[in-house]
Amino acid sequence: MIRWWPAAAVGLAFAVAALAVITILTPSGSTPDQRADALAGELRCPDCQGLSVADSPTQSAREIRRQIDGLVGEGASDDAVRQHFVDRYGEWILLAPTAPAAWILPYAAILAGSIALAAWLRARRSSNAPPSPTLTEDERRRIRADAEALDA
Amino acid sequence: MRRTRWLLVPIIVIPVTWLLLSGFSRDPREVASPLIGRPAPEWTLTTLDGETLSSNDLAGRPYVVNFWASWCIPACVDEHPVLADAFARFGDDVEFVGILYQDDPAAAAGFLGRYGDAGYPHVMDPGGRMAIEFGVTGPPETFFVDAAGNVADKNFGPLTDAVMAEKLNSIMPAASR
Numbered sequence: 001m002i003r004w005w006p007a008a009a010v011g012l013a014f015a016v017a018a019l020a021v022i023t024i025l026t027p028s029g030s031t032p033d034q035r036a037d038a039l040a041g042e043l044r045c046p047d048c049q050g051l052s053v054a055d056s057p058t059q060s061a062r063e064i065r066r067q068i069d070g071l072v073g074e075g076a077s078d079d080a081v082r083q084h085f086v087d088r089y090g091e092w093i094l095l096a097p098t099a100p101a102a103w104i105l106p107y108a109a110i111l112a113g114s115i116a117l118a119a120w121l122r123a124r125r126s127s128n129a130p131p132s133p134t135l136t137e138d139e140r141r142r143i144r145a146d147a148e149a150l151d152a
Numbered sequence: 153m154r155r156t157r158w159l160l161v162p163i164i165v166i167p168v169t170w171l172l173l174s175g176f177s178r179d180p181r182e183v184a185s186p187l188i189g190r191p192a193p194e195w196t197l198t199t200l201d202g203e204t205l206s207s208n209d210l211a212g213r214p215y216v217v218n219f220w221a222s223w224c225i226p227a228c229v230d231e232h233p234v235l236a237d238a239f240a241r242f243g244d245d246v247e248f249v250g251i252l253y254q255d256d257p258a259a260a261a262g263f264l265g266r267y268g269d270a271g272y273p274h275v276m277d278p279g280g281r282m283a284i285e286f287g288v289t290g291p292p293e294t295f296f297v298d299a300a301g302n303v304a305d306k307n308f309g310p311l312t313d314a315v316m317a318e319k320l321n322s323i324m325p326a327a328s329r
Binding site for chain 1: 185186187254279280283284287289
């Protein structure tokens with residue numbers, strides 16, 4: 001079990017580093033156009049299969065993009081723009097769930113499953129192993145005597 | 153240990169089967185509308201006859217808003233007689249409005265000529281703004297608005313007679329049912 005920890009630690013370090021790089025390199029979207037682009041990338045195109053509004057050329061996607069531009073131009077915050085569409089479509093319109101639990105749950109389930117599997121394999125291995133030999137005092141005495149006889 | 157191992161089978165298989173069955177038995181586009189119980193979006197649109205029709209014109213009366221398209225086949229063709237029949241039976245008490253979803257007015261008129269025009273108005277939605285206001289993901293979708301102007305119910309997909317009767321109950325005055 002212990003010998004997996006270095007590999008797991010290296011994997012975790014890579015994941016954290018990748019996340020940091022993505023966070024640093026992702027443009028913050030300071031201009032209205034950049035903000036509208038970013039918001040269009042977060043919203044689901046209603047009549048597509050898993051595409052964002054930014055990636056779709058359908059009439060619905062174009063209309064949503066037009067409304068985003070209008071709302072951003074009127075000074076609406078990013079949250080207000082998202083809420084505008086959530087009020088019409090529900091959370092479904094957001095490509096990424098807003099509740100932190102929705103992100104954590106799959107990883108927690110995988111972790112819990114791995115721990116349960118590891119515990120089960122360990123228990124199985126220990127139950128299959130032959131019982132550790134325990135010597136009686138009489139046996140010890142006999143072995144000692146045999147060893148001394150060999151040494152002599 | 154051998155006995156507990158067999159317990160793992162139902163523990164894993166039952167939830168996975170339940171997840172698959174519940175996932176595959178519903179259309180992923182069928183989303184619960186947040187509009188239910190809230191005021192219906194207001195609109196002013198032009199009918200296929202070139203007249204202006206507004207949600208204000210329907211104020212104080214329950215109405216049915218049906219998003220449809222001539223290219224929506226077979227779903228819109230299947231539900232067309234359901235809407236026509238409901239309008240013939242309950243049109244005195246409930247208003248019916250069709251809103252074209254990403255469709256050409258000439259194609260929509262051709263559809264009505266081929267499958268029958270029940271007589272209620274159909275309005276155009278250039279750009280699809282009203283479809284976004286109602287949170288439509290694709291035709292046919294139908295919204296049931298009560299006399300107070302609130303969205304009482306919604307149907308995703310083609311209406312059947314039974315579904316239409318059930319949904320109309322949510323907006324019609326009891327005396328007229």
